[in-house]
Amino acid sequence: MSLVELHLALLTAGPAHGYDLKREYDAWFPDAKPLPFGQVYATLGRLVRDGLAEVVETRSEGGPERTVYTVTDAGRARLREWLAEPAPPAVSGTEDLVRKTVVALRTRDPDRPASAFVDDQRVAHLRRIRSLAAAAPAGPGEDLGSRLARRYAALHLDADLRWLDEAATALETRPRHPDQEGPR
Known part of the structure; x- marks a missing residue:
């Protein structure tokens, strides 16, 4: 920013x-x-x-x-x-969501598997989307700038949810034996 x-x-x-x-x-x-x-x-x-x-x-x-x-x-x-100047696309593998998911996968905590992190993160994202929708004032008096900023946030959360779905699928289908996963 x-x-x-x-x-x-x-x-x-x-x-x-x-x-x-x-x-x-x-x-x-x-x-x-x-x-x-x-x-x-x-x-x-x-x-x-x-x-x-x-x-x-x-x-x-x-x-x-x-x-x-x-x-x-x-x-x-x-x-x-x-x-x-157009804003650069904000596509980065250094976002907290990506970092935490990769860390959860790579650390292989037996008490908290990566799939639990992904599930909890999905719940947090869904809650945030619902709170954005609930906070949206209705009617012609609504500030256009605020509405657009809120919509931007909701769409980014939706994209994160789609990525989390892919991560969950990848975790379900990955080889279970550490030797089959390749180098760490």
Whole structure:
């Protein structure tokens, strides 16, 4: 995820302080991991350092001091360049799901076979898909961005489920004797 460009995008709505950006990010991506405040302020510091954003004021509204930021012309140009480049396909054998499945298979724990991990993972994925469906607001007032982000998550979970089905089938049909499996 490119936090620099996401912060720039959030700032295009107008000047804002870090709390506003975090709240807006969490609204834009309601099913993603919430953005930590420390990451927000660290990224804002880099944006200012690199001339992509600037401080427009520092104010205290009866609470802690808040610094208000705005995007610069250079920041808008950076955001346009980022949006013009297609995102690389996120196909990687280093995803946690793949790593854990391979580890479960290769470690051959007699108390917890790889098939148990695959079964538990399927249950977790199905629960998450159901929670995404239950969280979906219905009606014309639904935010299109949130709906698309939720749909993206559900489709990725569905693809993971199909891969888990293949893994389960492969585990059922693999040779049972360790010498028949080839090198480790």
